[in-house]
Amino acid sequence: MHTLERIELLDEVCKLFPETGFKGKEDLAALLELELKSLTALDEFFSYGYGKTKAIAPSQIYHVLAANTPIAGYQSLLLGLLLGSFNAVQCPKPVKNSLFRFVSSLPQKLQHKVELYDEFNINAFENSDCIVVFGQQKTIEYFKNLTPTHKRFIGHGHKVSLIWAGRVEEVNREKMALISRDISLYSQLGCLSPQSILIEENSSSEKIESFCQVLADSLRQDMSIQSQSLDIDELAAIKQHRDCAKALGWALWESSLLEPNPWTVILRKSPIFEPTCGYRTIYVDLIEKSKLEDWLKPIKGMISTVGVFEKMPENIISIFIESATSRFCPIGSMQQPAAFWHHDGRTRLQEMVRWVDWE
CATH class of the missing domain: 3.40.309.10 (Aldehyde Dehydrogenase; Chain A, domain 2)
Structure with missing residues (x-):
């Protein structure tokens, strides 16, 4: 599935869940262009310096969600779907119903790209090439220690x-x-x-x-x-x-x-x-x-x-x-960051992908 098709499929989801910060497909496209420098960076090589480059999305992302609020889970899953990755989501009980509602709202073509787990799933974790964790510092450190150095690890601790x-x-x-x-x-x-x-x-x-x-x-x-x-x-x-x-x-x-x-x-x-x-x-x-x-x-x-x-x-x-x-x-917008904010001061899509250069 090409990037533009995924953007179209996610448009209605953004409108159903405005708390993600994305107003619709225009914001999704703009984020890709801002961070990956090309709307089709995931689909084809594009000019970069003296050569060409292409972004490679993780084949599977393992998301570990915090129990305090589902919003970070919505956003993380939305970004994973935008990249075209399969998303294994470790979802604690307090936010499970909210995440199930979010997943149920996805178009059928995207629902098969998500699997929710009540607890740690070792097989899903080991089969993922990108790990995204939300939680207290001890949770971040625990999963960081489990993650091999050749896999991408993104931790968002308590702030x-x-x-x-x-x-x-x-x-x-x-x-x-x-x-x-x-x-x-x-x-x-x-x-x-x-x-x-x-x-x-x-x-x-x-x-x-x-x-x-x-x-x-x-x-x-x-x-x-x-x-x-x-x-x-x-x-x-x-x-x-x-x-x-x-x-x-x-x-x-x-x-x-x-x-x-x-x-x-x-x-x-x-x-x-x-x-x-x-x-x-x-x-x-x-x-x-x-x-x-x-x-x-x-x-x-x-x-x-x-x-x-x-x-x-x-x-x-x-x-x-x-x-x-x-x-x-x-004031009044603290809980509603813009679609293009740098979460914890970092880019949101760039950290998940790897790059292949053609010189």
Whole structure:
């Protein structure tokens, strides 16, 4: 099957699942041209330097998905199908139904290119020439050690996302609603979910308190998320973070844990980054600009996205880039990266293919 035919077949899937970031066949074609330099790079040799070259897709890709959100699985599988590879997908139980729905939506010609597995399948793994893994660092290291050096290995480990609000001059309710959306999607469990909002400490105490109160109001009123009840372990994690905040004397705004989709806003000053538990539990951290680099040290190399509330000073941008941040975006779009983003700062198709040159 040629590339153009696959693009046509995947067009409707992109429209059914806009959360992949691809609006349709135009985006798929553009990604191929951006990364592989030719729309037909997988089908035929094209001019390259003084000779010609051609991209060779993996015959089979083994995808290991994380349990927190199905979106990365949709995207990884979509890219594998775009390349024309067979896709063996190790799919944990929490996201299995979502992945099954995605696969069921595929045209018949593509459905036979996918196989879902509940657990590790040694035969499928050994028969794959490209391994793509999402998960915690220990999961990445485990599969990396299993992968022979002649096979391609692509690991996407745990990442952290933040919002830079800077100095609070005024509190805009529309912008706070956008922040609420970024926090609330996917129960705040994905790598693109903000864990902390950074405010300059020299903002007025009145403005800071107003910021937190309006954010709390926005989380309370957020109707963009599906109502869901948390299990006892998830509720216990939220309570632990709340109890810790109260013990340390940090200001806190909270809903009842008996409500669906509980939320928590915690105002703190901590010398370094400390993670949230997710489930709409957000920290508002007071930061001295001169100490931002030190505050980021625990997550240096692990920062995925920084949501920008207002214009960000160049020196602050530089600090985030030096800490290996791979994406900046406006608030409200943190969870919806563009089709052409560099996932974890890397290309998406180039890493999967190998090249054959003709001189």
